Structures are given as structure tokens and as C-alpha cells.
Amino acid sequence: MxxxxxxxxxxxxxxxxxxxxxxxxxxxxxxxxxxxxxxxxxxxxxxxxxxxxxxxxxxxxxxxxxxxxxxxxxxxxxxxxxxxxxxxxxxxxxxxxxxxxxxxxxxxxxxxxxxxxxxxxxxxxxxxGQLPYPDDSSGDSEGDVRGAIRSLLVGASFIAAKQGISTSLPDEVMDYKRMLIVVASLEAVHQLVLWKVYWEGLSLRNVAVEWETDELNVIREHKAVLAFLFKQLATRKQLNKPKVRPGLREIAMKLRKDKRSAVFTELLKDHT
Amino acid sequence: MVKKPPRDTKIGGIQSTKKTSEIDLTTGIESVSGVKATSGITGIGKAERSGVRRPTRTMTLEEREELFRMIDEEAAKMFGAGGIPAEKRELVQTAVKMAVDSGLLDTGGNDDTPQPGPVEPKKVKKKLV
Structure with missing residues (x-):
């Protein structure tokens, strides 16, 4: 050789x-x-x-x-x-x-x-060729597939909302107002995960590194929030907002003290 | 008023070893107390994350139509309660289909294998007000 x-x-x-x-x-x-x-x-x-x-x-x-x-x-x-x-x-x-x-x-x-x-x-x-299944799922059941599709639909709605809002057209903001109102009611840490991923374009891994936490904590939180958003958007009833899972509780407590972290609340104020 | 500790006395001297005295009495061994009932389990500690994720199933081109059908159904549920306009709904639905479709490989891998049609957004009729 x-x-x-x-x-x-x-x-x-x-x-x-x-x-x-x-x-x-x-x-x-x-x-x-x-x-x-x-x-x-x-x-x-x-x-x-x-x-x-x-x-x-x-x-x-x-x-x-x-x-x-x-x-x-x-x-x-x-x-x-x-x-x-x-x-x-x-x-x-x-x-x-x-x-x-x-x-x-x-x-x-x-x-x-x-x-x-x-x-x-x-x-x-x-x-x-894989869907974003829940962490403890292998994707073999139809329920898992539908859950993953819901995450994608909510995620795509977020991206569309961000793209629409970036055009600064009032109509675009109004189109997504209901979704943004729901998001603005979430815990600050949940809002921040969504902001960093969908508005700032960070990966979930980047967010985990920034917060010095395990990537799985952020992935699970992200999926739980998307699942809640789907259910809330699909009904007129007011559902209980998701609690922060143990993995991110410490960060959630720190963020609660910082009012600026309620990013979607601020976004709605700026555009309505 | 604080009591003062007694003054240390000096060591006077070492006396000769005294004869040991007999053991006068041993007290009986007390009876073994009964086994106490166990208390209930107060909780389970957090399991350590293993760091191992289960392998997830890869979707195939044969499942394409089924996946698209589910996307349409879930989108109808999500947007059914109102909110975003029909055009935006179509945009979101089409985008999800495109993203999912892009990862579905045809297992033939042959250049001549006929490909299914592309994802096309439905034409949305605008209502005239």
C-alpha cells in the first residue's frame, strides 16, 4: 500500500x-x-x-x-x-x-x-425520512405519526407567522394574532424556546448549549409546547397551559424574574 | 451567674494495681422488640436519563399518500376553530407536505423509476366581498 x-x-x-x-x-x-x-x-x-x-x-x-x-x-x-x-x-x-x-x-x-x-x-x-416523534416513541403507531405531524403544522405556522410579521404588514400580524395570543400566555421559558428556535433560527442543540442544559430537556420541552399549542388552536376552550418540565425548571425560575423574557408578550404589544 | 469550672488538680501519683472485683450481676437480656410495620413508599427518585434514544422508523415513498392524507386531516383539526385565513392555511399545509416529502426516498433508486407528482398547493378561491 x-x-x-x-x-x-x-x-x-x-x-x-x-x-x-x-x-x-x-x-x-x-x-x-x-x-x-x-x-x-x-x-x-x-x-x-x-x-x-x-x-x-x-x-x-x-x-x-x-x-x-x-x-x-x-x-x-x-x-x-x-x-x-x-x-x-x-x-x-x-x-x-x-x-x-x-x-x-x-x-x-x-x-x-x-x-x-x-x-x-x-x-x-x-x-x-423520520418524523419528530415523541421521545419515548418509535413511530410505529398512527398516534405517534399524527402527533409528529401536529408538531410540524404548529412549527410551520410559527415560521409563517415570523415571515409574515417581518414584512411589517398589519394584516400579516392580524392573520396570526390568535396563535400569538396563545403563545404570549405561555411560561417565559416556553416563549423563549419558541423565540430562539423560530425567530432567531437557533437549533434546539444551540439553545441547550446556551442554557447549559441537556439537549433532551430542550427537545422534550419544545415538543410538549407544540403539542399544547396544537390542542389549544384546535379548540375554542381555554386549556391549562403546560407546566415546565423538571429539566428546565431552574432556568424557568430565573427567567420569571426577568420580564424581558416574555418575548411574545412584548411582540404582541409592539404590533397591536 | 456562670459557675466557674473546678480547677484542675495535679496528678498526685500512680497507685498500685488494685485487685479486680467480681462481676456482681448481669441484667437479663431484654426481649427482642417486634418488627415494626414498614411505612408506605413516599416516592420514587428520578430515574437517571440513559442518554439512549430508541431508533425511530423511517418513512418510505409508499407511505406518501397516507402521510399527505394525515397532514390534511390534522390541519383541518388545527385550523378548524378559526384563526388564520384559508390562504395561509394552505401555505402551511403545503410546506409541511413538501418538508416531509423531501425525505421520502424511492427504494428503487432507478433513474427510470417514474416519480409521483410534486406537491402542489390547492388553488384557493378568494371570496368577493
Whole structure:
């Protein structure tokens, strides 16, 4: 084996594949990577070749193959799928089809693409074909699937509200007023989770790091809040707002003292 | 008034070892008291988070229509109580479908495999006021 084919050390110390092994991995998974690009194109009513998703998917596949570390025990497809999806999506967003969609006659489609792209950032598991199930669920029951869909609908509504409000049109604020009123009634920590994720664009992991808490605490709180919002929006009855789970109670207590953390309450005041 | 402690006396000397006296009496061993009833369980301590999440199921292209149907049904429940206008509802619904659809792979992986149609937003008729 020559020096070029020698096992290289990745920055974190684990061994990666040789160039030959990486190339074989690319050949083996090329069809699979292309199917990811086609799925993204299909969802967004685009052409996977002419809109450049094919090239982006292949580049991501090659990148992942070169950096893949078998010793970590993660299967290659599990490691690469999300990255290939991200690359395909980014290529789609740079394409002329995407730009035309925002300005063209079918604005709803263009806006829906933008909205769904942001939704993929909030729920990255969608890129791997998984729904945001409750933490203790495997997704085998219809109830789990419906629960996950509800989270997505509420999440998408938030993103739409934020995009609408950013246009500063009073009508846009009024369209989402009921939802914002419900959110403004939540505990400060819940409001802040929603603000950071949907308004500031942070991942749930980023929020957890900022609050120096376990990521699962934030994920669970986020899901519990979305589940409540769905139920509240689906009925005219006033439901009891969700209590803060033990994982974030300490942070909740600190935030209660800081009135500025009731961010949606302030937002509503500014726009109504 | 605080009583003063007695003054320490000096060690006078070491006397010779005295003869040990006999043990006069041992008191009887008291009876073993009955076993007391246990008190109820007051609570269960918080279980340590294992840090291991269960593997979740990956959706497939074959489930696409079923998923879209559920999205429509759940959206009808959520928006049924009123709130956002029909156009915005359609936007949210379509966006969720697009996001879910983008992750559904066709298991064939063949270029010639016919793809299902794209997600198209429904045309919303605006009411003339």
C-alpha cells in the first residue's frame, strides 16, 4: 500500500478510509445519493438535473466518503444521508427555479418552498425520512405519526407567522394574532424556546448549549409546547397551559424574574 | 451567674494495681422488640436519563399518500376553530407536505423509476366581498 493509500487520520484522531475505499463507497452509493436529490426535487417541483441537485448530491457523497470513520460504528448511510439532503436543498435554493418561484405567478408554491426549507432546519430528522416523534416513541403507531405531524403544522405556522410579521404588514400580524395570543400566555421559558428556535433560527442543540442544559430537556420541552399549542388552536376552550418540565425548571425560575423574557408578550404589544 | 469550672488538680501519683472485683450481676437480656410495620413508599427518585434514544422508523415513498392524507386531516383539526385565513392555511399545509416529502426516498433508486407528482398547493378561491 503506498503512502497515498495509507489510512489517514481525521482531525479528531479516528481513521478514515483510503482513497480507493472511499471511491468504492461513492460508486456503491451513487444511485442512493441520486435518489435523495430526486426526492428533494420532487418535493419542491424542481428538476434534479437542470436545477443542479445532482452535482450537489454527488459532491456531498464524495465529501462524506472521504471523511467517513468506520470505527465510530455509525453506518455510512446514516452518517451521509442528512448531509446529502442538505447539499441538495442548498443547490435547489440557489437555482433559478427557486428564485423565479418567489417572484412568479405561483407565489404560494415559492413561499411554501421557503417555509418548508426553514422547517427542515427546525426538524432536521425530516431529512432522514423520520418524523419528530415523541421521545419515548418509535413511530410505529398512527398516534405517534399524527402527533409528529401536529408538531410540524404548529412549527410551520410559527415560521409563517415570523415571515409574515417581518414584512411589517398589519394584516400579516392580524392573520396570526390568535396563535400569538396563545403563545404570549405561555411560561417565559416556553416563549423563549419558541423565540430562539423560530425567530432567531437557533437549533434546539444551540439553545441547550446556551442554557447549559441537556439537549433532551430542550427537545422534550419544545415538543410538549407544540403539542399544547396544537390542542389549544384546535379548540375554542381555554386549556391549562403546560407546566415546565423538571429539566428546565431552574432556568424557568430565573427567567420569571426577568420580564424581558416574555418575548411574545412584548411582540404582541409592539404590533397591536 | 456562670459557675466557674473546678480547677484542675495535679496528678498526685500512680497507685498500685488494685485487685479486680467480681462481676456482681448481669441484667437479663431484654426481649427482642417486634418488627415494626414498614411505612408506605413516599416516592420514587428520578430515574437517571440513559442518554439512549430508541431508533425511530423511517418513512418510505409508499407511505406518501397516507402521510399527505394525515397532514390534511390534522390541519383541518388545527385550523378548524378559526384563526388564520384559508390562504395561509394552505401555505402551511403545503410546506409541511413538501418538508416531509423531501425525505421520502424511492427504494428503487432507478433513474427510470417514474416519480409521483410534486406537491402542489390547492388553488384557493378568494371570496368577493
Amino acid at each position: 503506498n503512502r497515498e493509500d495509507a489510512v489517514k487520520e481525521a482531525p479528531d484522531g479516528g481513521p478514515t478510509l483510503s482513497i480507493e475505499e472511499a471511491n468504492n463507497l461513492v460508486i456503491e452509493h451513487q444511485g442512493w445519493a441520486e435518489s435523495i436529490a430526486r426526492s428533494v426535487a420532487r418535493a419542491w417541483n424542481m428538476d434534479w438535473r437542470s436545477d443542479g441537485l445532482d452535482g450537489a448530491a454527488m459532491e456531498a457523497l464524495i465529501f462524506c466518503a472521504r471523511r467517513f470513520q468506520p470505527a465510530r460504528g455509525v453506518p455510512f448511510r446514516g452518517y451521509a444521508r442528512r448531509r446529502i439532503h442538505e447539499a441538495s436543498a442548498e443547490a435547489a435554493k440557489r437555482s433559478k427555479t427557486w428564485q423565479r418561484g418567489l417572484a412568479g405567478s405561483d407565489k404560494i408554491e415559492g413561499q411554501a418552498r421557503e417555509l418548508s426549507a426553514e422547517l427542515l432546519n427546525v426538524f432536521p430528522e425530516l431529512r432522514s
